[in-house]
Structure formats: structure tokens, C-alpha cells
Amino acid sequence: MKIDFKKIDFKNIKLRKPDFSKFRFPKLNIRKPHINWEPLLVRIRACSWYPKAVETAKELKVRYLAAKEWSRVHFRRWACLVHEASSDSRARNPLAFLAVAAVLGVTMTLGTLYSVSFSVTVDGESVGKVARRSIADQAIESVEKQGRELLGYDYQVGDEVDYKISLSLKSDLSDEKAIENYLYDQLSEVSDQLRKYEVRLNGRPVGVVEDKYALHDLLDEMKNEYVNENTVSAEFMEEVTLDYIYNAETVLTIPEMKEALKANTTGQTTYEVQQGDTFNGIAYANDTSISDLKALNPKVDINRLMVGDVLTVKKTIPALSIQTVDHVTYEQSIPCPTETREDSSMYKGDSKIVRKGTEGVSSVEANVTYMNGVEQSREIISTTTVKEPTATIKAVGTKERPKTASTGSYAWPIRGRINDYFGPRTLFGKYNFHSGIDIGCSYGAPIKAADGGKVTFSGWKGGYGNLVIITHDNGTKTYYGHNSSLVVSAGQRVYKGQVIAKAGSTGKSTGVHCHFEIRVNNKAVDPLNYLP
Numbered sequence: 001m002k003i004d005f006k007k008i009d010f011k012n013i014k015l016r017k018p019d020f021s022k023f024r025f026p027k028l029n030i031r032k033p034h035i036n037w038e039p040l041l042v043r044i045r046a047c048s049w050y051p052k053a054v055e056t057a058k059e060l061k062v063r064y065l066a067a068k069e070w071s072r073v074h075f076r077r078w079a080c081l082v083h084e085a086s087s088d089s090r091a092r093n094p095l096a097f098l099a100v101a102a103v104l105g106v107t108m109t110l111g112t113l114y115s116v117s118f119s120v121t122v123d124g125e126s127v128g129k130v131a132r133r134s135i136a137d138q139a140i141e142s143v144e145k146q147g148r149e150l151l152g153y154d155y156q157v158g159d160e161v162d163y164k165i166s167l168s169l170k171s172d173l174s175d176e177k178a179i180e181n182y183l184y185d186q187l188s189e190v191s192d193q194l195r196k197y198e199v200r201l202n203g204r205p206v207g208v209v210e211d212k213y214a215l216h217d218l219l220d221e222m223k224n225e226y227v228n229e230n231t232v233s234a235e236f237m238e239e240v241t242l243d244y245i246y247n248a249e250t251v252l253t254i255p256e257m258k259e260a261l262k263a264n265t266t267g268q269t270t271y272e273v274q275q276g277d278t279f280n281g282i283a284y285a286n287d288t289s290i291s292d293l294k295a296l297n298p299k300v301d302i303n304r305l306m307v308g309d310v311l312t313v314k315k316t317i318p319a320l321s322i323q324t325v326d327h328v329t330y331e332q333s334i335p336c337p338t339e340t341r342e343d344s345s346m347y348k349g350d351s352k353i354v355r356k357g358t359e360g361v362s363s364v365e366a367n368v369t370y371m372n373g374v375e376q377s378r379e380i381i382s383t384t385t386v387k388e389p390t391a392t393i394k395a396v397g398t399k400e401r402p403k404t405a406s407t408g409s410y411a412w413p414i415r416g417r418i419n420d421y422f423g424p425r426t427l428f429g430k431y432n433f434h435s436g437i438d439i440g441c442s443y444g445a446p447i448k449a450a451d452g453g454k455v456t457f458s459g460w461k462g463g464y465g466n467l468v469i470i471t472h473d474n475g476t477k478t479y480y481g482h483n484s485s486l487v488v489s490a491g492q493r494v495y496k497g498q499v500i501a502k503a504g505s506t507g508k509s510t511g512v513h514c515h516f517e518i519r520v521n522n523k524a525v526d527p528l529n530y531l532p
């Protein structure tokens, strides 16, 4: 039949809801087997295989539970086999598979939590529960052997050792050491002499010592190393616990224990620089950052590593760390603020300190946390000003800088080969002191002002020939000699780079060049120290 969907009137179709109220789950009829223990006991007692230890109905019940437990454990194995066998029928019968899986799940959960166990009693007193009798047997044997050796006579932990089978949570079971410790504790006479103390840090054994009091003294001493009059708290960072131990193989002396507690836990902490090493490479190899490695080696210049240098590559962290908190009060300087004042008599960009301020003082109260004596953090509780700082007053120029103002730096008056340097020399067969530099150039080339300033001389001056002197704003003077002609006159202001003369060979000269001189406080200095 072909349906024409276009003709169906969807609006008028009504869906029928299923009526769940009429649905009933199939009732499972599981009856708990009821066992009448008393008559059962009477009947069982008549049997030849009946175990003597079972005298009461309660004990019989325990045996029954143990047997049930045994069958449960073995059922698990069978269930596994069934599961293996049924794995190929899973797809055909999913319900059966689910049922098997559910049963397996429940039994496995119970099996991991519970275990058949033996409650051990010595002279009627419960000592613990063990998974196997041999665990308790070995513990008893070991304690009796130690007792015998120490006391010199045949020693027994008790007159009657009894085991009762039961079902226990696995977490309730004791190990051999726990049973041993229990038995040792019973024998105060023996145990006082045998008992030693195993020191553990966060549960990890460090070593065994004989004297508990000496150990406590050692721990106090280690703490006190970092305690001063300001210390408000001192704590070990690891949980220190003591366990009784009676048959330790090695016992540490107190100094040995101290060494073990102070032992570095971070492995090798230094590294000797080898050929080809770089600081970055060493940081990378030690899984640290360059900044951390720098902080660990404050005295090392990272650009000048030498083969054989020994770097600290890791922090030393002792097995037992001590955190102390010091409550301290100290004085701290308050930096002086800077106030700027505009000054119209100064050029823009220029500034000067009008008044030097003074630092203030504050009193700080803080809690400082140290780890093994190294500061970790600082919590400031309060800060009180003892002395206010005074401000530094800085004047800042606002006056527009004229083009001819000095910049304070010098440019070459002309580019060229230096024919003669500043300093002593022999000229025309005579010794003299050359007060500037001679820059070779072509005749008529433009000579430019090395910096802005005022022309204070422009004319003929002896050996200089045609000379221009510019006095700059800070009083420094520049000289330009041997010119063929001069293009500025005295009293005129010139800007940096302005042409002031044409090159020549006037005066005491051996060829066309510019004699350039700088005079600071009227004393000639080497221009090469000032030129770029």
C-alpha cells in the first residue's frame, strides 16, 4: 500500500498513551533458608568427623559461614569459567549475560572487602586477626626467640594460644609486625630493653634510634637552630612519628639520626661547568629557569662561565624542614617624592634640582615566615610613619628652545681624514703641543658650527689664520682655524650645522684643512673625546 502523506491530516491524529497503572512487575519468590541451629548441632555431634572445637551453636554457625564463604570464593572461579564459555552467546542471549555479570559484580565486590580470617587470642586475650595462622605463628616464634635470648630462659608468650576462624573486613586484618608489637608490649620487662624507635617522616622510615628522650632533644635542638627572641612559632614541615620496633637491623646514633634528618632530598645540587656549556643549557638540563639559576648563583657572571666553575643548580631541601615565623618590628626608609616646578627662564627639556629632599622613616611590624632560615614570605601587619619625607623640587624649563641654543653635543665641522691628532708633535722641526685636530678637506668646502652658540671671534689670529670661535651656552668654546674666508661675524648667534666659514690654508698651515679645537674652561681638550 502506498501512503500519500500529503493527504494525512496530522492535526486530527490522536496518540494513545500506554496505561502504566496496569503494569505489574513479576513477583520474585525467594525464600531465605531458615536453619534451626540447635537440633542441627545435636545431629552433627553424633558424626565421627565432627570437629571438637565446635561446642556451641554459635560456633557451628561461624563454621557454616566460613564454609559458605569458601563456596562463594570458588563460585567466583566457576562464574569466571561460565563467563568465558558464554562469551560467544552474549549476543544471542543478552539477558542471561547481564544476569551472570550482575552476580559476578556483587560477589567480586564482597570478595575484595571480606576475607576468611583467624582471630588470635593469647590466654583468652584478643591479639588481632590474621589472614593466615602462619603470620601469628611467626610473630610468636620471633618474640619468644628474642625473649629467650634476653632473659636467658625458655620464654613463652602465653600458656594457651588460640585461633578462631571468622569472616573479617580485610582492612581489619593485622600483619606480623602488629602482632609482634602487641606481644612485645605484653612483656614489659623484655620489651623495655628491646624497644627501639623508628622515626618516620610523613610515614616514610628514616632510621631507628634507641633513646626516645635523646631523639626528642635532637628534634628540639633542630627546631631551636632557627628560633630567636622574635620567633612566635616553629614547626616541622613533615609529620614526625615514632613507631615501636623490636628487631631493628641497624640502629642509628643521635648524630647519625641528625645527619639523616638534615640530609638533602634534592640530589646533586652543584654542577661543574664543562667545555661547551652555556648558562641556558645548564638551566635547561636542570629543569630550572634562567632567572632561578641566576638567583641561586648571585656571584656568577653568566656571560663569563669558565670550565671548572661550580654552579649551584638546585636548592638544598633537608629531609626534615623547619618553618618558623618571626614577629619583627623594624625601620624602613620612605623614599622622598619629587615635585616639579615650571621655570620659564630655562629651555624646554632642561631641568635642575632646586632642593634636594630627604627620605622619611617608617616603623614596620611584620610576620616573616622562614623555611630552614630562608625567608619565604613577609606579612606586613602595620606601617607607621616616624618621620615624613620632604620632597625634592625639580625645576623644568618651559622656554621655547631657539634654534641657535646649544644642545650640549658636538657634530663634526667637516668630514675628512684626520691629518694631525691632538697632543704633542713636531712641526717645522720644533716641538709643540697640538691643541686640536686637523681635518683634511678641499679648498672652499663649507665649515659648519659643531653646536649652537654665539660667535665670539671671527677674524685673523696669528698662526690660526682666519679663525672663528663659537662660545656655547655652557661656556665651552669651539675653534675653527685656517679658513679661506669667514661667513659669520662676532656677536652673531649660529645654530648647530650652520656654515660659518670656507676651508683654506691661512696662517701657520701646511695644506688645506680645518683646525678644530674644543676648550672646556678655556683649556683645550681632545675633540675626539667629544665628537660622535
Ligand SMILES: [Zn+2]
Pocket: 420, 434, 436, 437, 438, 514, 515, 516
Ligand atoms: Zn691644527
